[in-house]
Amino acid sequence: MTNTTQTTAQTADHAPEHPARMNIAEHVPDVYKAMVRLDAAAHEGLDPVLVELVKIRASQLNHCAFCLDMHTKDALAAGETVERIVQLSAWRESRHFYTEKEAAALELAEAITVLTDGFVPDEVYERAAKHFEEAELARLISAVIVINAWNRFAVTCRSVPGHYTPGQYKGLK
Template sequence: MRVDYRKLFPHGVGAMLRLEQAVAGSGLEPELLELVRIRASQINGCAYCLAMHHRDARGRGEHQTRLDVVAAWREAQEVFTPRERAALAWCEALTELPRAGAPDGDYEPVSSAFTPEETAALTFAIVAINGWNRLAVGLRTPVTSLDGLDLPTTPSTPADPA
């Protein structure tokens, strides 16, 4: 780890945790929030957050196939509800904000599937996971520091093709 932000700036971590608590109390479905966190973490290449949120989603009973295809949710629309698809599209738009610019085409399904209060909470959830991703990727939080993962003790090497 480049800098242990958890120890060196606990007030910042505390502020992020309070934001997470506010989102958790918003009434949004925890399963939907995990899908959004996974999708943002995929886009941002955050191994730590991917491992954490896959673990948490499985712990909530999420089906492995849905987790396997969340990166290609547009091609696997039949396994996601319209509400989940709207949230995933909004997540992608906000995570890729410089490129995407949060287009109306991504906002309209959100405004149809979510109340204004839920839309605000969902947007804060996306802001939060993008912040965590930047901390974990930028400061190199090691996946192996995450408790409760079923990690191999040593990375496997590819079999000899000969």
Template structure:
């Protein structure tokens, strides 16, 4: 069966920043708080992986560019989507964060398995784990915001 999808231009969707500025500012604050104390490279890896899973080209474009600007290698950027098959590119701590990102992002499928949570908890103290989870929550919200409002990869504005 062949399915067609309709594409919608940006101009036909609401401007979330202008329409819901208090919510948008709250999300910016949540995002900033989630990042506190985390390694910037890990932040980008988590955001890239969630954006892959959510098919959010807008956020994927943004975060791969941000990762490059922060010094991330092209090899690692190309391997994030297949990190299980390319484990030697990522530390055990990064692998545990990527697995947790996948479980939380796809939570409706199988929940967050105890083994995935336990592995992440073995690499992060409680505070760091709370930060990682918060970051996963925020990138999933950003992905949903971008997809719902028709954000287009490569446009100049940053979020929302």
């Protein structure tokens, strides 16, 4: 996480890359490995593209550049389109890009992520419950909670975006 090489997007015209504050995996490897295992367990059996969409949307809401970089790249590698990723921050206005199931998952992800707006509304939960079996819904809720935790690690530690390669952290369980 402390890599200081320039990204392909950086040139003399761009701001310098900020250094990471801390590499959390280095200092608390047991916590990091537990988070990796929790992440894998949370979305086991869910559609990988749906999981990436939810992770991207939560990361947008949490302003987590590191996770946006990672999950956008992972979504593209999983077959997601650039168009749907670009539209994700305005998915309600571009709802026709997403299935009803995806829209319900995105709405639930937003409600779980932005708790300052109040509790997760019953109607949001019920819409998601119409599209997901109970066990699948429990996995989705877990996946949203886990990405929110990852966002908080990355934002707090100032993890540097731009260096992630799709699948880079697979197999760290």
